[in-house]
Amino acid sequence: MEQGQISLTIDGKECVAKEGQSIVQAARENGLFIPTLCDFRSLSPAGTCRVCTVKVGGRFVPGCTSPAVNGMVVENETAELTDLRRALVEMLIVEGNHMCPSCEKSGNCELQELAHHYRIVVPRYPFLFPVQKVEARMAHLFIEHKRCIQCLRCVRGVRAKDGHEIFGFMRRGSDVRITVDVTDPEAVSEATAKKAMEICPVGALIQKRVGFRVPIGQRRFDRKHEKDGKQL
Amino acid sequence: MRKITIEPITRVEGHGKVTIKLDDNNQVVQSRLHIVEFRGFERFVQGRPFWEAPVLVQRLCGICPVSHQLCASKAMDVIVGTSSGELTATADKMRRLMHYGQFFQSHVLHFFHLASPDLLFGVNSDPLKRNIIGVIGAFPEIAKKAVLMRKFGQVVIHLTAGKKIHGTGAIPGGVNKRLTPEERDQLLVGTPEFNVDLMVDWIQEGLELFKGYHKKNHEFIDGFAAFSSNYLSLVRKDGALDLYHGVLRAVDSDGAKIFDQVDYQNYSDYITEEVRSWTYMKFPHIISLGSEKGWYRVGPLARLNTCDFIPTPLAQKEFEQYKAYTQGKPNGMSMHMHWARLIEALHAIEMIRELLKDPDIIHGELVKTGERSGEGVGVLEAPRGTLFHHYRVDQNDQITLCNLIVSTTSNNEAMNRGVTWVAQKVINGHKEIPEGMLNQVEVAIRAYDPCLSCATHAVGQMPLELVLQDLDGNQLDRRIKNVGDFDGAGT
Numbered sequence: 001m002e003q004g005q006i007s008l009t010i011d012g013k014e015c016v017a018k019e020g021q022s023i024v025q026a027a028r029e030n031g032l033f034i035p036t037l038c039d040f041r042s043l044s045p046a047g048t049c050r051v052c053t054v055k056v057g058g059r060f061v062p063g064c065t066s067p068a069v070n071g072m073v074v075e076n077e078t079a080e081l082t083d084l085r086r087a088l089v090e091m092l093i094v095e096g097n098h099m100c101p102s103c104e105k106s107g108n109c110e111l112q113e114l115a116h117h118y119r120i121v122v123p124r125y126p127f128l129f130p131v132q133k134v135e136a137r138m139a140h141l142f143i144e145h146k147r148c149i150q151c152l153r154c155v156r157g158v159r160a161k162d163g164h165e166i167f168g169f170m171r172r173g174s175d176v177r178i179t180v181d182v183t184d185p186e187a188v189s190e191a192t193a194k195k196a197m198e199i200c201p202v203g204a205l206i207q208k209r210v211g212f213r214v215p216i217g218q219r220r221f222d223r224k225h226e227k228d229g230k231q232l
Numbered sequence: 233m234r235k236i237t238i239e240p241i242t243r244v245e246g247h248g249k250v251t252i253k254l255d256d257n258n259q260v261v262q263s264r265l266h267i268v269e270f271r272g273f274e275r276f277v278q279g280r281p282f283w284e285a286p287v288l289v290q291r292l293c294g295i296c297p298v299s300h301q302l303c304a305s306k307a308m309d310v311i312v313g314t315s316s317g318e319l320t321a322t323a324d325k326m327r328r329l330m331h332y333g334q335f336f337q338s339h340v341l342h343f344f345h346l347a348s349p350d351l352l353f354g355v356n357s358d359p360l361k362r363n364i365i366g367v368i369g370a371f372p373e374i375a376k377k378a379v380l381m382r383k384f385g386q387v388v389i390h391l392t393a394g395k396k397i398h399g400t401g402a403i404p405g406g407v408n409k410r411l412t413p414e415e416r417d418q419l420l421v422g423t424p425e426f427n428v429d430l431m432v433d434w435i436q437e438g439l440e441l442f443k444g445y446h447k448k449n450h451e452f453i454d455g456f457a458a459f460s461s462n463y464l465s466l467v468r469k470d471g472a473l474d475l476y477h478g479v480l481r482a483v484d485s486d487g488a489k490i491f492d493q494v495d496y497q498n499y500s501d502y503i504t505e506e507v508r509s510w511t512y513m514k515f516p517h518i519i520s521l522g523s524e525k526g527w528y529r530v531g532p533l534a535r536l537n538t539c540d541f542i543p544t545p546l547a548q549k550e551f552e553q554y555k556a557y558t559q560g561k562p563n564g565m566s567m568h569m570h571w572a573r574l575i576e577a578l579h580a581i582e583m584i585r586e587l588l589k590d591p592d593i594i595h596g597e598l599v600k601t602g603e604r605s606g607e608g609v610g611v612l613e614a615p616r617g618t619l620f621h622h623y624r625v626d627q628n629d630q631i632t633l634c635n636l637i638v639s640t641t642s643n644n645e646a647m648n649r650g651v652t653w654v655a656q657k658v659i660n661g662h663k664e665i666p667e668g669m670l671n672q673v674e675v676a677i678r679a680y681d682p683c684l685s686c687a688t689h690a691v692g693q694m695p696l697e698l699v700l701q702d703l704d705g706n707q708l709d710r711r712i713k714n715v716g717d718f719d720g721a722g723t
Contacts, residue, residue, distance in 0.1 A: 101398065102280075102288035134279065136628035142281055208629055209312075211283040213599075215401065215409035216394025 006070035010054075011077055017068045023061075024052050026068040027076065034063045034076055035085055035114055037092075037201050038151035046152045051088050051114065055081060082118070089114050090123035095174075097129060097146040098202070104211035105203030107219030111149060112202075116221075138182060140193035140208050145177050148204035154178060157199045160186040167196070178204065234258075235701010236659070238670055248682070250673055252655045253701045258663050263655035265648050265677060267513040277634045282311050282625045283404050289621070289636070290398055295341070297398050298334035298389055299614035302327055302476070303621040306610030308404035310497070311625050313602025316477050316610070322596030323406035329587045330392035330401055331476050331612070332580040336431070337385025338615035339532075339577035342681040343438065343570055344378030350675050351445050351570075356668030374441070377434045384419070384431050388584060391415045406599035413594060420588040428585045432546065435581055439550060439574045446571070457566040457650040457676040460485035461527065462518060463534035464503075464642065466613050469493070471540030473551075473579065475613040481538045482518060482528060487562045490518060496611035499620055505637065513644045516637055527645035530617025531680060532572035537562040544586070547579035566650055566679045573681070576615075614639045616681050640682045650676035 001007060004019050010032050017026035022045060027034045037049040045064040052063035055075035063074075075081060092111060100106045135143035154167040155178075166187045170179045180187050196205040216222060233256060239249035253262040273292055277285060286304040290297035305327070306316040319327075349362045352371060361370075368375040386396040391411060393399025401407050419428055446453045464482040468474035471481075480494040480502065491502055505514040506523050517526030528534070536555075542548045554575060557563070563572075587593060610621040617639030624633035654673045659665055701707055 101291055102284055104284065104287075134630075136281070136630050142629070206281070208281065209283055209404075211281065212287060212400045212403050213408055216399060218409075 006068060008068050008070065008072040008074060010074040021068050023054055023056075023063040023066050023068050023072075023074055027063070027074075032076065035117065036064060037110055037114065037149060038153060039064045040153045040157055040199060040201075043153065043156045046156060048150060048152050049088070049092070051085050053081065053084060053088070060084075086118040086120060087124070089118055090120060090125055092149045093120070094123050094125045094127045095130065096148070096202075103147070103203045104206065105147075105200075107216065107222050108214075109203060109221075110201035113221045113224075132177070135180075138180070138188050138193075140188065140190045141180070141196060142206040142208050143178060143180070144204050144206060147202050148178055149202055150176055151201060153199050153201060154196050154205060158192060158195050160184070166192060233701065233704060233706065235705070235707050236665060236670070237701070237707070238673055248677075250651055250677075251701060252651075252659060252673075254659075258661050260652075260655040260660045263648075263652045265644075265651050274634045274636055277631055279630050281629050282308055282623065282631055283629075285623060285631060285634075286402055286404070287398075287400055289634075292636075292638070294397055296334060296338055296614050296616070298330055298393065299612065299619055300621070301393070301399070302331055302402050303610045303612050303614070303619045304623075305402035305404060306477075306612060307608040307621045307623050309610070310608030311605055311623065312404045313604055314405055314600050318600065319406055320597040320600050321592040322410055323598055323600070325587055325590055325592045326392055326407045326410060327402055328476050329411075329584060329593060330389055332583045332587070333385045333388025333392065335385075335475060335580040335615050336435075336577055336584065337382045337389070338681075339573050339580070340378060340381040340385065340435070340438075342615070343442075343573055343577070344374065345382075346681070347570055347678055348374075348378075348441075350671070350678070351442070355672050355675050356666075359667055359671070362671075377437070380426060381431055381434055384426065384428075388419060391419070403599065405601040406597075408598065410596065410598065411593045416588055416594065419584070428581065428588060431581045432578070432585065435574065435578050436546070439571075439578065442571055442574055453567045454565050456672075457653045457679065458564055459566075459649055459653065460562070460564040461529045461646060461649075462490060462521070463537040463562060464518075464528045464530050465535040465538045465618055466496070466611060467539050468543075472543045473535060473539040473541070473547075473576075474543075475535075475576070475580070477612065480611070480618075483538050483562060485562055485564060487537070487560075490520070496620070497609045499609060499611065500622070503620075503637070505641075513641055514637075515644050516642050517645075528642065529646045530639050530642040531569065531615075532576050533563060533566070533569045534617060535613060536572045536575065542575070542579050544579050544582035546582055547575055550575045550578060566646075566676060569679045569681075616640055617642055640680070643680045643682065647677050647680050647682060650679070 001016060005016055006019055008015050008017060008026060010027055010030065013032065015026055015030040017029055024034050024036060024039060034054065035051045037051050038046050039052065047062040047065035050062055053060050054063045056072060089111065093115060098111065100112055106112060130146050132145040134145065155165055155169060158166050160166055166180060166184065168179050169176050171177055182188055186192060193207040197207040234254045236252040237249055249266050251264050251266065252260060255261050273289055277288055280288060285308060286301045289304050290301040292300050309316050309319065345364045349364065349367055352367060353362045389399065390396045393401035401409060421427060462482060462484050464480065466474060466478040467481045468478045480496050480499065481492045482490040484490055494502055502519060503516055504519050505516045507514055515527065517523045518528060519526065536551065542551045554571060607624045612619055619639050620637035622635040623631055626632050651673055654676050658669055658672050
């Protein structure tokens with residue numbers, strides 16, 4: 001093992017990772033799948049969604065914020081964890097109004113993809129059907145609060161040129177919702193809307209007037225499923 | 233006093249029931265077709281972003297979603313500052329290809345899967361045999377071709393809209409894809425068992441089947457539920473049959489034009505809707521004629537009554553023969569709707585063949601937009617008739633108003649008259665009412681190919697209820713048609 005490397009086992013498989021990597025990063029580097037929703041490329045992890053939960057030493061820990069440690073034994077794809085992750089995805093679904101048939105994020109939506117991965121046909125929890133108004137007053141951005149899963153990806157990832165945050169969260173607990181400073185010209189620009197839609201894992205942040213421009217078959221997960229020989 | 237209820241109506245799309253009231257002498261005093269479901273799309277589309285409408289409202293229906301998607305897109309073309317007549321050549325032709333694919337599969341479905349059992353076995357035949365499964369058993373070649381023809385139309389939709397049902401091909405101002413040469417060849421060249429030329433041949437065989445039946449049974453086909461009416465449809469500006477785009481034309485029972493060359497953006501100056509307490513379906517009528525006399529029919533019969541000619545050679549030849557049968561006068565014979573439907577299916581497949589040879593479906597710009605507008609109307613000819621979509625959109629891009637006049641709604645009065653015709657001519661005066669008699673009520677409704685719910689339902693699960701009631705409203709007899717009761721496969 002080279003300097004700066006560590007070794008750990010995930011589901012019994014010997015894995016080598018770089019020091020400082022999270023369990024999720026270590027798994028990816030070794031070709032293993034741990035589901036994520038709030039994780040996004042180079043952003044520092046937030047640990048908000050918990051669908052990456054793994055078991056280490058008999059305890060549940062979030063895989064994205066827990067560092068991989070030399071000699072660590074990680075449980076990942078066990079029946080218990082699969083059920084737990086499925087339950088988390090189901091909770092996210094019932095907390096919002098996720099109407100995939102008419103949502104323009106369908107085929108590009110990470111929540112839909114996870115629901116598909118876990119074969120969720122009917123959630124075990126009752127739908128809450130939250131009544132939340134859409135925010136449509138901005139020229140380029142449409143905010144669909146009832147689809148937001150509070151992952152904080154927009155807050156962390158969409159920033160103005162000088163680095164200040166454009167999106168923020170207001171209220172607390174289950175009432176938490178995204179907000180934007182509409183007096184900030186950068187916040188209401190077309191570029192921000194485009195970036196926000198890209199970074200949002202679901203259909204909560206929608207760039208206006210571009211919906212359904214990508215045909216079925218060429219969307220992100222259509223291509224993945226085609227590759228896998230599956231159909232969404 | 234008795235009340236007969238037929239519920240559910242079988243071999244139609246959606247859920248409906250018929251009630252017929254008879255007095256103590258078994259004389260019919262009232263007959264009605266009730267649509268018992270409520271959809272509410274006009275309300276819940278409010279507040280949604282306008283570009284979502286074509287994808288959302290198509291969920292009204294699993295048989296003709298393409299019609300709703302295209303019609304909403306046509307309205308949204310106006311919202312984004314263009315019009316359906318000004319789209320790029322690629323967008324126009326891809327949408328037409330999708331639309332004709334929809335026409336072909338829907339008309340084939342109706343004639344072969346839903347209506348043909350009545351013709352092939354007779355309206356009074358054993359109901360256990362009088363269904364598509366019976367057709368497969370007794371006429372396997374016809375059934376096989378019917379299945380493959382419908383499949384062909386669905387493949388056209390799949391390749392143009394992305395999915396066979398509920399695709400996303402049409403978007404405000406255009407389309408989101410063109411065909412690849414491989415996709416085109418899948419239809420144009422295909423295989424020896426599955427290509428566009430074969431479909432043209434097979435639908436002509438279907439026409440011959442109908443004409444042969446007509447020859448032997450002209451009294452039934454010409455006389456059953458025949459009555460005159462007004463007719464409405466889109467036509468091309470030069471009077472040609474155009475199922476996708478054109479101007480509104482209405483003619484009366486003599487063929488005189490009630491209005492013509494009407495820009496459909498102004499449809500509400502010519503047509504309005506009336507609400508009645510006993511059904512969820514509204515009653516549209518021509519304003520200038522009033523609600524009593526202004527009702528009209530839409531669909532295949534109406535379209536061949538309003539248009540002057542069909543712009544494809546094989547269908548035009550059939551059209552001439554069809555028109556000659558009534559000496560060029562409007563045709564009010566309800567069962568001739570099947571004839572007209574098959575001529576339209578031939579026209580649709582001829583158009584598909586023409587479009588597949590057009591290079592614009594392979595190359596070219598997809599979207600065109602202009603100056604935003606706050607209101608737009610889309611109108612096209614759906615398989616069942618003229619379809620209206622009307623939207624208002626505010627400055628935030630949210631829909632504030634939606635009005636849909638679905639084809640079956642326009643035929644509401646006509647279907648009720650068809651039911652009344654059967655009640656008075658067939659059921660009136662009979663104490664015992666056998667199943668075959670009740671089936672004739674359904675045959676009259678079925679001729680319109682109604683989409684009662686505009687929704688997807690599995691074969692075999694469709695309901696029609698017939699209730700026999702006395703004058704005080706007491707139920708005397710009730711027949712509910714379910715799988716295994718009468719029809720082996722109600723749809």
